Amino acid sequence: MSKSKKQLEIQRNIDLFLDHAMHNEESAHFMHEVENNPEYPKLIDQEMNFRNFIKNNVKRPGVSTDLIQSIINRIKID
Amino acid sequence: MPHIEALKTFAFHLTYNEADADDLIQETYMKAFKFMDKYEKGTNAKAWLFKILKNAYINEYRKKVKSPQKVDVDDVGLVKTTENQNERLKADLRDDIYTNELGDEVTKALDKLPEDFRTVILLCDIEGFSYEEMSKIIDIPVGTIRSRLFRARNALKELLKPYAEKMGYEDFRGRRRSRNEEE
Known part of the structure; x- marks a missing residue:
């Protein structure tokens, strides 16, 4: 397997692991690789940092009380 | 609510x-x-x-x-309405600038992504839905969710690369280093 293909596979596995989308067997195999490859924990950390960075910095517009009241009023009418 | x-x-x-x-x-x-x-x-x-x-x-x-x-088009109120709408748009943009909302690099990068990519990032990384839940929400198979999410994250990382570098990071996927370490 070429280096770039291997890197893609590692990235995919890290994604699945962090998304809790691995089956038990896959997860056990992945954990074994993590324990035997010192690069893995670093890469997992980087991916987690990236996700936290996105989550903490995405714009979350506020919800006005007018909107909530308007929904309540419409539900009452219906 | x-x-x-x-x-x-x-x-x-x-x-x-x-x-x-x-x-x-x-x-x-x-x-x-x-x-x-x-x-x-x-x-x-x-x-x-x-x-x-x-x-x-x-x-x-x-x-x-x-x-x-x-x-x-014969509606006499048309010109006035259009002018009002333009004025409102200008006012909204001014509000955005004053509150620094246009300076939000993450939001800008996210909004540049194609809608399909943006959707999976929002559902998974912002809201924490599982692949199965996302599959039901947007009616596509789990396998497609998996590959779309992978491509979407890489596209987002690519869009944020210049910003990350400006902030002292080499690449989100590569080695992380501060400007101090480089000097």
Whole structure:
């Protein structure tokens, strides 16, 4: 397997692991690789940092009380 | 109102507009209320509301944007209305600049992504839905969710690369190093 293909596979596995989308067997195999490859924990950390960075910095517009009241009023009418 | 903040974030990043996002949210709760009997007790209510919102966006909002309301050109109020709308737009943009909202690099990068990519990032990385839940919300197979999410994250990392470098990071995927370490 070429280096770039291997890197893609590692990235995919890290994604699945962090998304809790691995089956038990896959997860056990992945954990074994993590324990035997010192690069893995670093890469997992980087991916987690990236996700936290996105989550903490995405714009979350506020919800006005007018909107909530308007929904309540419409539900009452219906 | 359950999950309204999360729905607002999702609706805002689909429409890029707070007023349209609010309309979508109203529509979502009206539909949820109307079709309450279709909700299966014990299932994820948040995912159910997100699915209603996504469908309302596809079926109603997109149609509305594609076929804007027709206006009679002989209507004497037309010019005045257009001027008012332009003024309102300018005022909104000024508000955005004053509150620094246009300087938000993450939001700008996210909004540059194609809608399909943006949707999976919002559902998974912002709202924490599982692949199975996302598959139900947007009606695509889990395998497609997996590959779309992978491509979407890489596209987002690529868009944020210049910003990350400016902030002293080499690459989100590569080795992380501060400017001090480089000097």
